[in-house]
Amino acid sequence: MAAEPLRIDDAGDPRIAGFVSIRERDLTGRDGLFIAEGTVVLRMLGSAPARQNGFAAEAILLLESRVAGVAEVLASFPETVPVYVAAAPVFDAIAGFNMHRGVLALGRKPAQAAALLPSLPETSLVLAGCGLSNHDNVGSIFRNAAAFGADAVFLDETSCDPLYRKAIRVSVGSVLTVPFSRGLAAEAMLRGLAEAGYEIWGLSPRGAVPVGEIPAARRIALVLGTEGEGLPETILSSFRTARIPQRPGLDSLNVATASGIALYQIALTMGRVA
Amino acid sequence: MAAEPLRIDDAGDPRIAGFVSIRERDLTGRDGLFIAEGTVVLRMLGSAPARQNGFAAEAILLLESRVAGVAEVLASFPETVPVYVAAAPVFDAIAGFNMHRGVLALGRKPAQAAALLPSLPETSLVLAGCGLSNHDNVGSIFRNAAAFGADAVFLDETSCDPLYRKAIRVSVGSVLTVPFSRGLAAEAMLRGLAEAGYEIWGLSPRGAVPVGEIPAARRIALVLGTEGEGLPETILSSFRTARIPQRPGLDSLNVATASGIALYQIALTMGRVA
Structure with a gap:
């Protein structure tokens, strides 16, 4: 008390x-x-x-x-x-x-965060954000990560701090319960995930396969880019990419909504929710 | 010009x-x-x-x-x-x-809107909102409706005006392109949809079936309730209900995100996106 x-x-x-x-x-x-x-x-x-x-x-x-x-x-x-x-x-x-x-x-905040990557379970689903600079979106993404049981969120050095007041509020506190780390350059962050056995999937309106066709895997990292510009070409060309099927010719989905849809689909595929 | x-x-x-x-x-x-x-x-x-x-x-x-x-x-x-x-x-x-x-x-705004319901195509997917009072959420819901090709949005009398400045902006203009009507009491609105041949599905964390098990139908209306309280019991008990599978014990998804996930799933089931 x-x-x-x-x-x-x-x-x-x-x-x-x-x-x-x-x-x-x-x-x-x-x-x-x-x-x-x-x-x-x-x-x-x-x-x-x-x-x-x-x-x-x-x-x-x-x-x-x-x-x-x-x-x-x-x-x-x-x-x-x-x-x-x-x-x-x-x-x-x-x-x-x-x-x-x-x-x-x-x-x-934690005095010195332990390394997040080695602490993750054998079977895991994580998010990786590149250039997520909008606090509302970052808060919403954490809320979705919690809803679908993502094990961690990795943010690159250009993404904003999830412990900013508004991001915490929009996340309904999920930034405190979903483990995260932030600060690497995007390429180093994704390389580290790939070396730890994560299948890396970049989410993009121009992605190669529908999110429903991402095959189940032991470890999956879903990569999100900034609203508007999306993921840079260097990332899209280095890893596999998936898209959310939608009507052509429209402004793409908001990145937070897109994260929710992709997490829903991948969590189903991995058998993590039912 | x-x-x-x-x-x-x-x-x-x-x-x-x-x-x-x-x-x-x-x-x-x-x-x-x-x-x-x-x-x-x-x-x-x-x-x-x-x-x-x-x-x-x-x-x-x-x-x-x-x-x-x-x-x-x-x-x-x-x-x-x-x-x-x-x-x-x-x-x-x-x-x-x-x-x-x-x-x-x-x-x-249109001087006198023509009746929306009779104008809809034989095969259609619509959203119905009850008590959606947050302009951000309403704007996001229209953006999702456009992305997944929903044919119309019906809002009850307690939902807010989608032509409020902020809702228009968040919708990236979709409130101008996705036909909508607003003003009936929730029960009358849903009764009208049911009489027009729509299968009515209320979305709720306590819904009976996962959204992925909503069967394809000629006409589907997805019903959304207000953030926080959700759909009232009178509606949940009068119509079929679906839920988005997620981790138990957490605050439910934001209503706009939930609309995006459910629309994605139903549009796939109906074969409207690929």
Whole structure:
């Protein structure tokens, strides 16, 4: 159980300094911390998979009217995690804008992430993102990864940080529970996956086979490119490619939706959902 | 070809009054007009399907630096459509916020829509939305409907207007090309579809069969409920239901993503895409 709630009456109180102007902080992404918003995300932050992935809560800040509603969620945090409570005017003054959800946590990223690739199960399905720069799309992709039981998400150095506030919210907290790593150049990332025995499939409107014809395999990596441009030619020509059958002549599907459709189909083919 | 561009040097010029403060206008949705933003949406507004659906452009407003880039798109509009051009400061002063896309059109809704249901082809796939109140989701759902060749979208009276600016943008203009109607109570809407020979399938995490087992049929209507609550029990118990196979115990998929997955699967089953 998290600590007994402490009342905050002054937005300048140093104990809640970490929550001040989170919209600004959002843009900087410094210092190993991130902001979790809303009850669903708070629940994920306190869950066993998030702990396993090395995430921890530094502090929790609640609107006083929300305390009773999240009691069960607070029970999942250790009692060393301070819980602060504020009335609406103080809460809004702290957060810097009108936080209607009234549930915030300051989370801490894993100090040093263990290498993700060697930790994955013998049979696995992973996503690899190249140039995914839109936080909404990245959040949605993690949500889909969780829904279809993907084992991990790999993001290249040009993809955005999934621990940006909005990506966490759109993912409904899945960025905390689906293991991910980020930072390699796209080619190195995909080469590493191929060397670890993953069949690499690039998803593209110009892909060679329909996603339904991707054969079952022990290890599959589905590669997603940026919305608009799609995957670069160097990647499309180096690996096998698949497409989602659709009407010709239209703007292609949104990349997050495409990831959901392809994951659905591959998870079915691999017998991972039923 | 649309008319020769006319230069606007004053944000108060009465000729461009329709574009003033479009963010405000957005919230009111009055007077049979709507705002189309960006080149992709402008192209859709000028397309044959949009004209067939009764949409027309009232006027076009461009940032001067964008004129050359959209020349080919302008060619698809009749020359009775005025085209206004402004420099960035005037453009921003007109629109009321920084419009980086620099491409706006004022569109007019169909005066009196013909009844949609009797106009549909003998073999058809349609979507029916109940309580879809989020503009992003509605826009995404239309984009998916276009990608998988759905013949129409029916929205109940509690669903939001797809001609809201943001929904149009997220749909990449598909709300102008995929025929839709909106306004009946959910039960009456679904009864009408059933009477017209549509097999009605409600999509729900608690659905009875996996979407892959929906049998091919001459006419299928896929019913979507609101994000969060899902379809009401009265609908789920009155019609057949399907689910998207996924990992248990998680927040269900986003409704727009779910629509994409179900449409993909049903379009495959019906042999409408390959």
